[in-house]
Amino acid sequence: MKLHEALNINLNQINREIENLVARDKDVPPRSQLQQSILGLIGSGGKRLRPLMVIVGSRFGRKPVDRRTLQLSAAAEFIHAASLIHDDIIDNAELRRGEPALHTRTGVLPAVHIGNYMSARVIELLSKYTGDKNRYVHDLSSVATAQLCLGEYQQMEHAYDYDLTMEQYFEKSRNKTALLMATCLRVGALSAESPEEIADLLYTFGEALGMSFQIQDDLLDFTQSAEVLGKPAGSDLRHGQVTLPVLFALQDPKLAPAIRTIGPASSEAEVDTVLQLIKNSDALYRTEQVSQDYLEQAAAIVEQLSHYPAHTDLKTLLQYFAGRDH
Amino acid sequence: MNRQLIEDTFRLLQAEISPIAGIQLHLSLVECEQLLPVLERYDLEYTRKVHLLGLYTILTLAAQRHMECVPHHPDLTRNILDGDYLYSFYLQFAVKCRELDLVAYLAPSIKKMQIRRSSGDWTQENPAAEMALFLDQEYKGRNRTSKAI
Numbered sequence: 001m002k003l004h005e006a007l008n009i010n011l012n013q014i015n016r017e018i019e020n021l022v023a024r025d026k027d028v029p030p031r032s033q034l035q036q037s038i039l040g041l042i043g044s045g046g047k048r049l050r051p052l053m054v055i056v057g058s059r060f061g062r063k064p065v066d067r068r069t070l071q072l073s074a075a076a077e078f079i080h081a082a083s084l085i086h087d088d089i090i091d092n093a094e095l096r097r098g099e100p101a102l103h104t105r106t107g108v109l110p111a112v113h114i115g116n117y118m119s120a121r122v123i124e125l126l127s128k129y130t131g132d133k134n135r136y137v138h139d140l141s142s143v144a145t146a147q148l149c150l151g152e153y154q155q156m157e158h159a160y161d162y163d164l165t166m167e168q169y170f171e172k173s174r175n176k177t178a179l180l181m182a183t184c185l186r187v188g189a190l191s192a193e194s195p196e197e198i199a200d201l202l203y204t205f206g207e208a209l210g211m212s213f214q215i216q217d218d219l220l221d222f223t224q225s226a227e228v229l230g231k232p233a234g235s236d237l238r239h240g241q242v243t244l245p246v247l248f249a250l251q252d253p254k255l256a257p258a259i260r261t262i263g264p265a266s267s268e269a270e271v272d273t274v275l276q277l278i279k280n281s282d283a284l285y286r287t288e289q290v291s292q293d294y295l296e297q298a299a300a301i302v303e304q305l306s307h308y309p310a311h312t313d314l315k316t317l318l319q320y321f322a323g324r325d326h
Numbered sequence: 327m328n329r330q331l332i333e334d335t336f337r338l339l340q341a342e343i344s345p346i347a348g349i350q351l352h353l354s355l356v357e358c359e360q361l362l363p364v365l366e367r368y369d370l371e372y373t374r375k376v377h378l379l380g381l382y383t384i385l386t387l388a389a390q391r392h393m394e395c396v397p398h399h400p401d402l403t404r405n406i407l408d409g410d411y412l413y414s415f416y417l418q419f420a421v422k423c424r425e426l427d428l429v430a431y432l433a434p435s436i437k438k439m440q441i442r443r444s445s446g447d448w449t450q451e452n453p454a455a456e457m458a459l460f461l462d463q464e465y466k467g468r469n470r471t472s473k474a475i
Binding site for chain 1: 344346347348392393395396397402403404406407409410411413414415417418421426427429430433434436437438440441443444445446
């Protein structure tokens with residue numbers, strides 16, 4: 001069963017809302033490169049985890065899901081997709097979800113501004129919710145997006161840095177991935193007028209879940225095929241991203257010297273050899289254990305929310321994240 | 327007076343911006359001068375002038391950084407990240423300064439600029455003109471309210 005089915009969420013309705021953000025924007029010329037590029041990217045798939053998390057968050061509120069919650073869920077996907085467009089330029093990635101990356105079709109400068117359009121459209125849409133009590137609607141575009149950028153800065157600063165500490169790795173992962181997921185649950189809850197303390201608990205749950213998600217992502221780069229990933233396997237190491245499996249492998253004095261030789265000029269064969277060394281070590285197992293620890297932290301929060309019927313949705317999210325293979 | 331305003335604005339922004347981003351905020355006097363006469367035209371508190379000049383600075387720098395995103399440029403990654411960070415910082419700063427009405431007013435024009443630039447129209451944009459229209463509208467609204475009272 002797919003995640004949205006297990007959560008009993010109408011994904012078509014969310015997809016329509018996401019598409020309408022650009023398709024119904026009167027300022028966007030029909031069939032323009034911008035419109036076609038965004039619809040193409042949105043239509044190429046994606047798990048829609050962030051919109052689903054907004055909807056799940058809203059189930060902890062007093063009000064049923066309304067238009068504002070749906071718009072927030074679409075906004076979450078737009079912000080995520082905009083960041084993917086810019087990420088692909090930064091990584092010089094040629095593929096996204098198995099298709100040519102957007103910037104390879106439009107050129108870099110137009111692609112940068114297509115991503116910007118998506119962020120600007122979200123701010124325009126959510127600006128209609130005025131007043132102090134609605135300030136949270138901007139959390140996705142302000143705090144969460146700023147943190148996402150900070151995670152990217154940290155990643156850039158520590159490329160090929162084999163002296164990266166665990167703390168630095170966790171902070172980067174929190175900024176880059178976990179806090180946007182946490183914010184999705186929180187704004188969903190607040191949009192349905194949940195108590196502030198419940199929204200905060202959901203935020204902490206989302207943060208733990210997001211950390212587990214990023215660590216699993218790091219693992220999948222070692223364990224999955226290019227076909228499943230939609231991009232070349234092992235690309236993190238090739239691009240100098242020192243992920244958790246690499247950090248654990250670096251603790252093995254027999255592996256560390258080989259890993260430390262990998263740099264921007266390393267050949268495919270050299271990278272493949274090191275990838276194999278890491279795969280054969282206990283680094284992947286230890287990484288999996290850390291991911292499990294975060295899932296257990298999230299599970300403990302579910303227990304605190306067990307008086308809400310929607311706590312079963314959090315369990316569903318946990319099960320999905322625990323069994324993710326792509 | 328203007329020099330003081332510019333210095334106070336940059337000092338405030340630099341204190342608010344994350345050191346992780348490592349962005350040095352700087353606008354030339356010529357660029358600042360586009361907004362300064364606008365700020366002088368209205369009876370604004372000094373703190374508000376600082377906030378408005380701050381928002382103008384962030385927006386101008388964000389757009390500039392993204393215009394420098396040229397393939398194979400050695401600073402391509404930094405230019406993308408700086409622009410992205412500054413656009414989110416703009417909203418964070420506006421929330422903190424309680425300038426969300428301005429954000430709502432500017433949102434359509436900022437969006438339209440991104441649409442134009444995505445299709446290769448690189449015409450120079452001037453957020454000062456839009457900010458002037460916002461202040462004008464705000465001033466007229468305030469005048470109507472005081473007359474009604």
